[in-house]
Amino acid sequence: MTSTITNVQVANSTCSNYSKDRKVGEGTYAVVYLGKQLSTDRRTAIKEIKTGLFKDGLDMSALREVKYLQEMKHENVIELIDVFSASNSLNLVLEYLPCDLEMLIKEQSIIFKPSDIKSWILMTLRGVHHCHRNFILHRDLKPNNLLISPSGQLKLADFGLARSLGNPGEDLTSNVVTRWYRAPELLFGARHYTEAIDIWAVGIIFAELMLRTPYLPGKDDVDQLDVTFRALGTPTEQNWPNVSSLPLYNSLRVYPPPSRQELRNRFSAATEKALDLIIQMTQLDPNMRCASTEALLHDYFLEMPRATDPSELPQMPSKKKSEKNEPPQKKVKV
Amino acid sequence: MLEGKVDKPLSNNTDGNHNTNMSLDGRVKDMCPICKTDKYLSPNMNFLINPECYHKICESCVDRIFSLGPAPCPYPGCGKILRQNKFKKQVFEDLGIEKEIDIRKRVSAIYNKTQEDFENLQDYNKYLENIEDIVFNLNNGINVEETQAALNKYEQEHKLEILEKNMRESQKNADLGKYREAMALLKQEKLSIQKQMEIEDQEYQAQQKQELLNKLSNSDNNNSEDIIAQANLNMIKRSSLRKRQLQQINSQLDQKYHLDSSGGKKKSSDKSKTPFTPFNGDRDLIKAYKFLPAVAENEPAVSDSKAETYYDPFVNKLALDKQYLGAGWRQQYIFKKALDEAFLGIGCFIEKEKS
Known part of the structure; x- marks a missing residue:
């Protein structure tokens, strides 16, 4: 009990250290403000968790976010600067990252060079590697959650679904990861999955960076299975031992696995090594999928156009415009 | 109809751009407006366009209408006279871009100078600006006739220069072609030498064996081991000699063909001097325990x-x-x-x- 009291005191003192300037966005359980750390003048994002909304106290994801971000400090993982509570709300002070990968993918005016894609994937994998070596599953990797700092560094964010790797015998929920990036074992309702689900998501993001459009856009959970296997073949006991024991496995339509030539046509801009890495990361059998360490050691990253330096990666153009011509303030919609 | 869309195999449009939201709009786009053939029902059909008016017509229609000679465009209200040999496949989805690229190709065939033809950068930039003006005018239909006339006039006046430049460019390209040819030749030569050496080796080995047998049959028993050892030694010596020879020949061949190309290659490797570290130096290589x-x-x-x-x-x-x-x-x-x-x-x- 005593410890909680002291915590509150500390929190109150840190509360005055930050200012909330402007509302940037609102989610189901939190409001995000643009703020400033008064002592250092550093720009931050402040995530105010709505309390009282839920009868049973704080939202789970807020707790998860605090729990795991506190533990991790890495160049490619968003930094949790501080946590404080004020007027009945929990506030997470996070690094301010104005851009995300989804915005870049959708911005038609930007052209991705092969080296840019390599750099983003490299940074994503480094972040994922750091999570995995600390036995933390991110469970919600998607371009929208890969934020880009002004210096071009890519950082994993939104640890609202993260959790540590289960203890043996413990069930994990299979209803995680945004649908398009969900690994096949999750689609089959597996409850004892591994880090491989994050690698799958990275593989799909890799493909999306190449195509500039979502790779496996399923309309609903059933359609997701169909889309996934149409693209990568339907798993069988031969290429994925024990798959038929998974809860939701019932032989759907059987699609043949794509030949290498088909994949090559699909990713016409990919080099042989890039294709190789995509194939390794999107293996249907989670046990065949490469781990983050293997992915980082892949020849693709050694191959010639080397990964672009983060500072030279493409950035959102709208920002420059709004700086140049002051008047149009409408650009900031949210 | 809807079901058909879902069943469509992915390989049909593998780039994935269209299959996600193929709406009615897409359906109309994939239909020949002349004969109303649907791309969905006859997947082998191709569209062609003519740089006169950029109207999309399917291949069979082009064959049908224009095989007897020039005819007016079948699009209602177009009526431009088109020729079959001018029809081509559409490269870009956006016809506006397709058109601009065509114009650019045409203009740059006439305005074909490169930076080395100018004394300073300013002049070259002026020249490029001029090209852009012409392309813009032609593309957007501003003073088309005047611009076209100016273009023609320039072509007439600079005919010799253009030809000369073309010659020089093609020479450059030929150089590249020659280099590629040389590389292929080099590969072939290497292979043939290797093969020849293998054959020689085999012959030599067979010969050695025969000799050894002869020697053994001619000599007494206690000497035979010595003879075999001697022969083995010879074999090893020879094989190592051969290896060295092969290496030498290879390096000679390489030198012969690579003399001029090595300069370019060095530059690119200089750029990436700092070695790549996949983990950014942050990796636990040594496990604290053994499994x-x-x-x-x-x-x-x-x-x-x-x-x-x-x-x-x-x-x-x-x-x-x-x-x-x-x-x-x-x-x-x-x-x-x-x-x-x-x-x-x-x-x-x-x-x-x-x-």
């Missing part, structure tokens, strides 16, 4: 785990559950994690971390 599998003898060896497992009745039992295995779970991970976590703090100094 010594110790499965109890009486326990049946569990499924596919050959190594890296300990005796643990609870975990070992889980490893037999197909649901666990199907999801990618392996008991080795559990042991590894437990050990990793146990040793995680070692080598971490709080004082250092804090600062």
